[in-house]
Amino acid sequence: MNESFNLLIIGVLLISSLIIFIYTELTRHKLFRTEKKNREYRAIVTEALTALVNAVDAKDSYTSGHSARVAAYSSLIARRLGYDEDFTENLYYIGLLHDIGKIGIPSALINKKERLTDDEFDIMKKHTIIGRDILIEITTINNLTRGVSEHHEHWDGSGYFGKKGTDISLEARIIAAADAFDAMTSDRSYRGMLPLEAVMLEIENCGGKQFDPAVAYAVIEMIKSGSLNPYFTASAKPLKYPAKSASVPVWS
Numbered sequence: 001m002n003e004s005f006n007l008l009i010i011g012v013l014l015i016s017s018l019i020i021f022i023y024t025e026l027t028r029h030k031l032f033r034t035e036k037k038n039r040e041y042r043a044i045v046t047e048a049l050t051a052l053v054n055a056v057d058a059k060d061s062y063t064s065g066h067s068a069r070v071a072a073y074s075s076l077i078a079r080r081l082g083y084d085e086d087f088t089e090n091l092y093y094i095g096l097l098h099d100i101g102k103i104g105i106p107s108a109l110i111n112k113k114e115r116l117t118d119d120e121f122d123i124m125k126k127h128t129i130i131g132r133d134i135l136i137e138i139t140t141i142n143n144l145t146r147g148v149s150e151h152h153e154h155w156d157g158s159g160y161f162g163k164k165g166t167d168i169s170l171e172a173r174i175i176a177a178a179d180a181f182d183a184m185t186s187d188r189s190y191r192g193m194l195p196l197e198a199v200m201l202e203i204e205n206c207g208g209k210q211f212d213p214a215v216a217y218a219v220i221e222m223i224k225s226g227s228l229n230p231y232f233t234a235s236a237k238p239l240k241y242p243a244k245s246a247s248v249p250v251w252s
Helices: 002-031 035-057 066-080 085-097 100-104 118-135 144-149 170-184 196-206 213-225
Strands: none
Touching (some): 035 066, 035 085, 035 100, 066 085, 066 213, 085 144, 100 118, 118 144, 170 196, 170 213, 196 213
16 A cells, blocks of 8 residues: 555656646747657657656566557557547557556556456556546646546446447547557466467457457458557567558657
8 A cells, every 4th residue: 555655646746747847848849830849849758758657667577668569559550540640649648658557556466467356456447547647637638538547448338437439538449459459469477478360359359349349440450461560579679659651660
């Protein structure tokens, strides 16, 4: 309990500092609308957010780089679905922060190899709410709190808190599929990575249940075409926001 409280306080302080930082940079960005300034702004914000989420991912050695991968996968899925660059870049930032609430969850639960008890699972579910509450003051990233708080909701209403269908934000529906894709294609404390054939079958079976059917279909087609590939190398650098011409995430 003390560990969770202390980590939550640290998280709130870090996020508060980040909010001030982002608003300062946003003001500069609006005053100097050159392409160079745009690139600098995006790079600064991305680096700041990545540094923050790396601290959360470090709580579990098996999820190192998870948030960056989910962010990149989410952007690629959104692009496949036809959304513009403003939406996909905004979604990238939400993907980076989707698990920030785990800073308030005990490491013992995050790293537990055995199945969580009902009480433990209730605690784990709180990471979406903790994340929402930590990020609630950030308004420069559209739909941030909904994307973070709803990414474990299911299309059929069987998720964390019972939201279903289009009542779940589009951002959260895309992140949910990207999150599951990364979980299945990465080593975890409770199992090894799954082959892509098994991943496609699972996503297909869960379309219309766990996942938005349109998002599930897009992911399956991307895997088949090779435009969505998992990256397993633990020593590789974090993923960055994919360039518009990229068909797969690229290493920075």
